[in-house]
Amino acid sequence: MxxxxxxxxxxxxxxxxxxxxxxxxxxxxxxxxxxxxxxxxxxxxxxxxxxxxxxxxxSGMPIKEIKNFIDWCAEGDATLQQRYDMFMERKATVEAQMSELRKTMEVIEHKCLYYQTALEAGTEDIHKQENIAASIPGSR
Amino acid sequence: MxxxxxxxxxxxxxxxxxxxxxxxxxxxxxxxxxxxxxxxxxxxxxxxxxxxxxxxxxSGMPIKEIKNFIDWCAEGDATLQQRYDMFMERKATVEAQMSELRKTMEVIEHKCLYYQTALEAGTEDIHKQENIAASIPGSR
DNA sequence: ATAAACCTTAGAGTTAACTCTAGGTCAAGC
DNA sequence: GCTTGACCTAGAGTTAACTCTAAGGTTTAT
CATH class of the missing domain: 1.10.1660.10 (Multidrug-efflux Transporter Regulator; Chain: A; Domain 2)
Structure with missing residues (x-):
């Protein structure tokens, strides 16, 4: 082999x-x-x-926990339930990480737009002005 | 205030x-x-x-790089381009992390199924057997 | 047959991001 | 006035996951 x-x-x-x-x-x-x-x-x-x-x-699992899994593998069929539970738990934490990442992405994309607008205007003040204008009733 | x-x-x-x-x-x-x-x-x-x-x-940015961003913020409009570029780069790395996480998720889901089948059969051997059977032409 | 390029171990060093301790100040409530 | 609890700093300690060094053994290619 x-x-x-x-x-x-x-x-x-x-x-x-x-x-x-x-x-x-x-x-x-x-x-x-x-x-x-x-x-x-x-x-x-x-x-x-x-x-x-x-x-x-x-998936964010620390090495010591990965070792537990490896030990379970060596123990054979008696640990099938633990291993199944472990992967189901992993699935849940990865799902959580994905939704966390999506939130992070939203903020970052918002910041991209913010800076794009500021760049076009040549100044970050554009956002302050916008807010001030928007806060004055009947300003447009 | x-x-x-x-x-x-x-x-x-x-x-x-x-x-x-x-x-x-x-x-x-x-x-x-x-x-x-x-x-x-x-x-x-x-x-x-x-x-x-x-x-x-x-998004995985180390503290020292976050500090650069904070410093840029204090420097004002002269650093708008840097900050825009930074967020665009962040966007790219978060996208990469998401696709990485999706791949990870696929493997984990596959493992969940693997262990579910094994649990139902009471032994991990079910997967070895399956493969052997599948590899014999005309075995079904 | 010998040099280069692998491999081995034990153990020390590094890095990031906290996390805590010691020793102190301060403001509020009894 | 004094205790309690939250704040402060400087600096030491912790943890995870490497990362490397030293000293040596092995394999491979000329």
Whole structure:
């Protein structure tokens, strides 16, 4: 079976070798086998596992919690419920992050328009003037 | 004009007083005035500014870059272009984060289904079996 | 066969963003 | 007048997630 070195895996996943060794130290990839001389030999399935780890990380999960999941995986079918619950919870937090991001986006887009108008006018005062004008009844 | 104490502002924005003082130390809120005895007096507009800061933070901008923006604001109309460019760039990075999150969500949803099926079957092997069956031509 | 380019570990260092402590001031209520 | 609680500063401590260094072993290409 074909295997990959830590450097190859790092390049493929856009990680540093330091990061992968750090993950190993933290117990995220206990299943990676070694050559007789101690060199890590990554299988395709190990790379797939690292991709799942990256996904969990992207969802905001801290490394220690990812380790819990990895431990559960090693324990087999007895932990299926925990793992299911974990992914359902992840789904909820990612949904929350998305709605948070949408709110952030709204404010940013509003600011883009604000500065576009100000740039066109050559001054930020345009917005103050607008508000003053708008606040005087019958001003137009 | 009504003002608010750091404790009131912290409660309203769901921050700690430590965090707000830290922001002040980092130069994010140089416009907040003080009483004669040195107590911070937050105006409504200061709270609005903190909301913008929170928005930039939520967009992933580091505190030092937020400080650049605050400095630009103090410099007036000469920096309108920089500020416009900054928000346009923010918009792009938030869009990138959203598409990243969508990809993450897809993987997580896939995993939810995976574990749901496994739970129903009582074993994760169901997925291995499925693949083996699917790989044998004429097996159904 | 030897140099270059990998790999290994243990452990120290870095960075960002808080978070807290110590020691003090101040304003309000009893 | 004195206690209580909220404010102040300077600076130390924390945490997560890397990131790197030192010292050495291994593999590969000429």
């Amino acid at each position: 074909k295997t990959y070195s830590i450097g190859e895996v790092a390049k493929e996943l856009n990680l540093t070798v330091y990061t992968i060794r750090y993950y190993d130290k933290e117990g995220l990839i206990p299943f990676v086998e070694r050559s007789e001389s101690g060199v890590r030999l990554f299988k395709e399935s190990d790379i797939a596992a690292l991709n799942v780890i990256e996904c969990l990380k992207a | 009504k003002t608010y104490s750091i404790g009131e502002v912290a409660k309203e924005l769901n921050l700690t007083v430590y965090t707000i003082r830290y922001y002040d130390k980092e130069g994010l809120i140089p416009f907040v005035e003080r009483s004669e005895s040195g107590v911070r007096l937050f105006k409504e507009s200061d709270i609005a500014a903190l909301n913008v800061i929170e928005c930039l933070k939520a």
